Amino acid sequence: MANEARPTLAAVAARAGVSSSTASLAFSGSGPVSAETKQRVLAAAAELDYAGPDPRARSLRRGRSGIIGVVIEDRLRDAFRDPIIIAMLDGLADEVGAIGASLLLITQGEETDGAVESAPVDAVVLFGCSTRVTVSVDVLRRRGIPVVAIEAERLDGVVAIDLDNRPASRLLASKLAELGHRAVAVVTLPLEATHRRGLVSLEHESAATGWVATERLAGVREVFPEAIVWSSAGSFIEEGVLAGRALLEHDAPTAIIAQSDLLAAGVIRAATELGIRVPDDLSVVGFDGVEVDGIELTTIRQPAVDRGRAAGRAVLDLLAGGSPADVGFHGEFVEGSTVGRARVWVH
Amino acid sequence: MANEARPTLAAVAARAGVSSSTASLAFSGSGPVSAETKQRVLAAAAELDYAGPDPRARSLRRGRSGIIGVVIEDRLRDAFRDPIIIAMLDGLADEVGAIGASLLLITQGEETDGAVESAPVDAVVLFGCSTRVTVSVDVLRRRGIPVVAIEAERLDGVVAIDLDNRPASRLLASKLAELGHRAVAVVTLPLEATHRRGLVSLEHESAATGWVATERLAGVREVFPEAIVWSSAGSFIEEGVLAGRALLEHDAPTAIIAQSDLLAAGVIRAATELGIRVPDDLSVVGFDGVEVDGIELTTIRQPAVDRGRAAGRAVLDLLAGGSPADVGFHGEFVEGSTVGRARVWVH
DNA sequence: ACCCTGGGTCGAATCGATTCGATCGAATCG
DNA sequence: CGATTCGATCGAATCGATTCGACCCAGGGT
Numbered sequence: 001m002a003n004e005a006r007p008t009l010a011a012v013a014a015r016a017g018v019s020s021s022t023a024s025l026a027f028s029g030s031g032p033v034s035a036e037t038k039q040r041v042l043a044a045a046a047e048l049d050y051a052g053p054d055p056r057a058r059s060l061r062r063g064r065s066g067i068i069g070v071v072i073e074d075r076l077r078d079a080f081r082d083p084i085i086i087a088m089l090d091g092l093a094d095e096v097g098a099i100g101a102s103l104l105l106i107t108q109g110e111e112t113d114g115a116v117e118s119a120p121v122d123a124v125v126l127f128g129c130s131t132r133v134t135v136s137v138d139v140l141r142r143r144g145i146p147v148v149a150i151e152a153e154r155l156d157g158v159v160a161i162d163l164d165n166r167p168a169s170r171l172l173a174s175k176l177a178e179l180g181h182r183a184v185a186v187v188t189l190p191l192e193a194t195h196r197r198g199l200v201s202l203e204h205e206s207a208a209t210g211w212v213a214t215e216r217l218a219g220v221r222e223v224f225p226e227a228i229v230w231s232s233a234g235s236f237i238e239e240g241v242l243a244g245r246a247l248l249e250h251d252a253p254t255a256i257i258a259q260s261d262l263l264a265a266g267v268i269r270a271a272t273e274l275g276i277r278v279p280d281d282l283s284v285v286g287f288d289g290v291e292v293d294g295i296e297l298t299t300i301r302q303p304a305v306d307r308g309r310a311a312g313r314a315v316l317d318l319l320a321g322g323s324p325a326d327v328g329f330h331g332e333f334v335e336g337s338t339v340g341r342a343r344v345w346v347h
Numbered sequence: 348m349a350n351e352a353r354p355t356l357a358a359v360a361a362r363a364g365v366s367s368s369t370a371s372l373a374f375s376g377s378g379p380v381s382a383e384t385k386q387r388v389l390a391a392a393a394e395l396d397y398a399g400p401d402p403r404a405r406s407l408r409r410g411r412s413g414i415i416g417v418v419i420e421d422r423l424r425d426a427f428r429d430p431i432i433i434a435m436l437d438g439l440a441d442e443v444g445a446i447g448a449s450l451l452l453i454t455q456g457e458e459t460d461g462a463v464e465s466a467p468v469d470a471v472v473l474f475g476c477s478t479r480v481t482v483s484v485d486v487l488r489r490r491g492i493p494v495v496a497i498e499a500e501r502l503d504g505v506v507a508i509d510l511d512n513r514p515a516s517r518l519l520a521s522k523l524a525e526l527g528h529r530a531v532a533v534v535t536l537p538l539e540a541t542h543r544r545g546l547v548s549l550e551h552e553s554a555a556t557g558w559v560a561t562e563r564l565a566g567v568r569e570v571f572p573e574a575i576v577w578s579s580a581g582s583f584i585e586e587g588v589l590a591g592r593a594l595l596e597h598d599a600p601t602a603i604i605a606q607s608d609l610l611a612a613g614v615i616r617a618a619t620e621l622g623i624r625v626p627d628d629l630s631v632v633g634f635d636g637v638e639v640d641g642i643e644l645t646t647i648r649q650p651a652v653d654r655g656r657a658a659g660r661a662v663l664d665l666l667a668g669g670s671p672a673d674v675g676f677h678g679e680f681v682e683g684s685t686v687g688r689a690r691v692w693v694h
Numbered sequence: 695a696c697c698c699t700g701g702g703t704c705g706a707a708t709c710g711a712t713t714c715g716a717t718c719g720a721a722t723c724g
Numbered sequence: 725c726g727a728t729t730c731g732a733t734c735g736a737a738t739c740g741a742t743t744c745g746a747c748c749c750a751g752g753g754t
Binding site for chain 4: 018019020021022025031032033034037057060061062063
């Protein structure tokens with residue numbers, strides 16, 4: 001360790017015998033610099049072991065950090081277990097990658113509160129966040145940081161990348177109704193931030209904060225106002241299994257509407273465990289259109305990568321000073337082999 | 348839009364009638380400030396709609412950004428498809444969350460080269476990266492940014508969080524050998540950065556850059572020097588299916604060693620498609636110990652979350668000026684129901 | 695009564711680069 | 725050949741906070 005301090009651009013400039021402005025130009029390339037000078041600067045940098053302009057200083061001066069915050073409410077382990085999230089993230093990363101930006105994962109929990117407020121982000125994308133993040137959004141707005149939301153409740157000054165959750169769910173429900181199903185149960189995504197698992201009473205239902213879950217449930221309610229509701233603690237197969245076991249031992253529904261394909265797969269596993277055949281004895285539908293367990297699930301396929309992309313484009317537009325409009329996507333019905341005519345249960 | 352510019356700490360201080368140093372202390376709490384002064388500063392901030400100290404400026408001055416870079420070689424969609432990666436990431440996030448740090452996802456591809464170099468990170472964790480990132484690591488070292496590697500080749504000045512890939516794979520192979528298997532094929536994780544899919548010749552094998560794949564393969568080679576090798580293009584079920592189809596039509600192996608559970612699940616699907624029974628006609632083993640398709644796979648379970656945690660602790664230690672040692676983890680053999688005695692094929 | 699301690703506050707330096715305007719010589723244009 | 729760009733470079737201001745050292749004053753110890 002010869003030199004105590006790390007070299008700065010100024011040191012490099014001095015060594016190359018130029019001003020630091022010129023040295024800066026030599027690195028960033030945003031201005032005319034003679035080839036010879038540039039060489040000299042680069043050589044000096046090499047001699048001093050200078051690794052290029054400090055990103056922190058650069059981002060202060062430029063007012064841009066090249067970082068897009070991604071706010072997720074769950075633990076990573078939970079959120080990323082569902083491929084649909086990954087797909088959206090991938091589309092987003094792809095699009096913002098065009099300006100060389102990277103994604104900063106911010107998990108908004110009870111403990112890690114101010115994380116969003118204190119991160120050097122150029123923009124923020126909310127992923128399935130409940131109203132709890134409203135406070136943080138306010139801080140971002142005051143800072144002039146653009147906010148885009150996927151799967152989140154409409155918020156003022158936030159660009160929404162939506163899906164027709166309600167009509168799509170309604171469609172699934174009505175297909176089941178047409179086939180004679182009446183005793184229907186719903187397995188929802190977490191309805192509350194606490195991720196409480198179990199049967200949900202109507203009171204609890206109306207106090208729900210999970211936006212997507214609420215929307216999809218509302219769609220089903222339009223067809224089956226009386227449907228039994230079980231809230232999962234997350235979108236995983238195991239949660240679907242737990243839900244399936246509970247519901248199938250409970251009231252013998254002829255159809256179960258799961259709010260994600262992972263949950264649906266879990267329900268089917270539970271049914272299989274209990275010797276209940278799908279779709280003969282029980283119809284199951286999912287949501288998302290991801291492949292799980294190799295099952296041909298009847299579901300709604302949502303264009304997840306495109307939604308991520310749309311969010312990315314909105315971010316780019318916002319960053320460029322534009323004011324993009326909300327984007328609405330459509331979930332497409334996919335006919336699988338997990339739905340049949342309602343079976344009359346013999347009691 | 349009344350005020351053109353966004354308020355700064357100095358403006359707040361002026362309005363509160365204190366110096367900016369005092370205002371700073373009022374916000375950061377790192378120094379004695381009378382309760383009354385603090386109130387006044389906060390009130391002034393509220394009036395001016397000031398959202399708190401600018402993270403960019405703060406990170407320049409403090410020399411810390413609170414961001415840990417996570418370098419991934421694949422596309423997000425690819426890397427995150429494997430739950431094992433998610434688990435490691437979760438452990439890491441958990442641990443570094445203790446100092447309020449968040450994770451920055453950096454995908455190191457051909458196009459997005461300088462991303463690692465130009466991100467304001469305090470430390471970097473390499474996730475299953477090949478030697479290609481050596482250049483970037485060098486830049487980081489010159490900047491004095493700590494680097495920790497999970498599933499990556501040993502690099503000088505980089506703390507490694509290892510797994511006994513080779514002996515664990517060897518163990519799996521020897522179990523198969525004991526059961527009489529001789530015609531064995533291996534489905535590897537991508538052996539090259541190009542992610543070329545297909546049979547691998549010995550020459551290609553020796554030119555491989557994928558560290559984990561190479562290690563695990565070496566373990567198998569100690570038992571089955573002649574094993575046929577198929578390189579997948581990624582750790583997904585579909586890749587396993589492709590590999591399975593190709594291998595099972597090719598040479599009728601009695602056992603297939605997959606380098607991940609997802610690949611193993613795919614191989615089993617392919618076998619099922621072809622009417623080959625597992626484990627009666629074909630034995631299949633995986634690696635990682637994640638649940639897929641509800642199969643009871645014979646595999647090696649690695650403590651993924653703990654590895655992530657260990658990486659996180661190493662980062663914290665490094666950031667605190669310590670010099671943590673490499674950490675080695677052990678993969679545990681899990682007896683499933685996908686392995687049986689070698690079947691003699693009738694030609 | 696005097697010295698010392700420390701809470702509370704301020705001024706100024708600093709973090710490390712980017713960028714705006716000015717300068718100067720050489721090349722281009724009419 | 726004079727006027728005018730244009731290319732190359734430099735100096736100085738700036739981005740927005742944090743922090744170090746100094747200062748003042750009140751209370752406690754002897």
